Amino acid sequence: MPTTHDGAEPTTPAERFGAVVHAAAQRAGYNLRTGSGGRAALAKDTGMSASAVGRMLRGETLPRPSQFERIARAVHLDLHDLLVRGGVISPDSANDLSERVRSLPITPEEAADAWGISNPMIRKILLANIRQAIGMQRDSERDQEQAGGNTAQR
Template identity: 70%
Template sequence: MPAMQPTEDTASETTPAQRFGAVVHEAARRAGYDLTPGSGGRLALARDTGMSASAVGRMLRGETLPRPSQFQRIAQVVHLDLHELLVRGGVISEESANDLPRGVRSPITPEEALDAWGVTHPMIRKFLLASIAQAIGLQQESERGSFPPDENRGGGAVHMQR
C-alpha cells in the first residue's frame, strides 16, 4: 500500500479532542488570550469559561474534550458560533449540525457584524473591533463584580447633550 501523502486537511489523522483543542486555541488567541506559558492567558480563559485551569490545559493540548454543558460558553468566550466550534472541532459532523435547531447558534462575532454592516475600511474596522473588545471586557468585569456599579440604575434618568 503506498504511503499516505500529507494534505492540508489532516483532520482525519487527529482525534476529536486534538481538533477541538486546536480550534479553541486559535480562536482564543484571536480573541486576545495570550496562551504562551506564564502569560496568564490560560487562567483568564479558564475564568471566563468557568472551567478549571487544568481542564483548559487538557483541552488546549487536545487530551480531552470539555463537558457538553461547557461548549456554549467556550464558543461565546472565543467569539465562535457554536455550530462552527462543534463542526470545526470535530465534535459533530456538518450533516448532523444541520439537524440542530437554529437556537443553538451563538451571537455573531464582531467581525461578522462589521461585515453585515458593510464596514470595509481597515482603519474603521480596527477602531470598531478595539472598541467592541474593550466593551466586552468591561461587561465581563461588571459580571464578575469588579467594575463600578452602573450609576444609572435605580431609576435615575440619563441625560444626553445634543
C-alpha cells in the first residue's frame, strides 16, 4: 500500500493517487524536496502548473483526466498501472481499458459494428452518410485553407 509524502496511509482517492505518483516520480529521478527543482521539472514534463503538481503530490486534488497519460509517461509508469495503483480505476476495469481506448480514428465500418448496426439496408445508409459527411468536412477544410491563402496574398 502506498503512503503519503508524510508517511501516512492514504485515506482519500487524491491521497492515494498522489502517493503513487510521488513514489514513482522519485524512482524516475525527480528530487521532490522543497527547493530542489524536481517539482518544477515534473510540472514541465507533465504540462501541469507547479502548483497543480504540488497539490497532486500532497494528495489534495486529482489531476484532470487529460493529464493522466503525460503523468504516467513522466514517472515511467504504464498508464493502466498508474490508474489502477492510483485508485482511479479498478483492476477489473483496467483489463478491458485497452480495448476501449483507441489512439487512431475508427473506420465507418467499425463505428457501425460498435453501434450494433447489422441490418444491411440501415448499415448501407449509415455508411453512405458517414462517408458523405467526411467528404463534406474535407471540402470545407480545403475551402478554408484556400480562403486563408488568398487573404495572405493580398
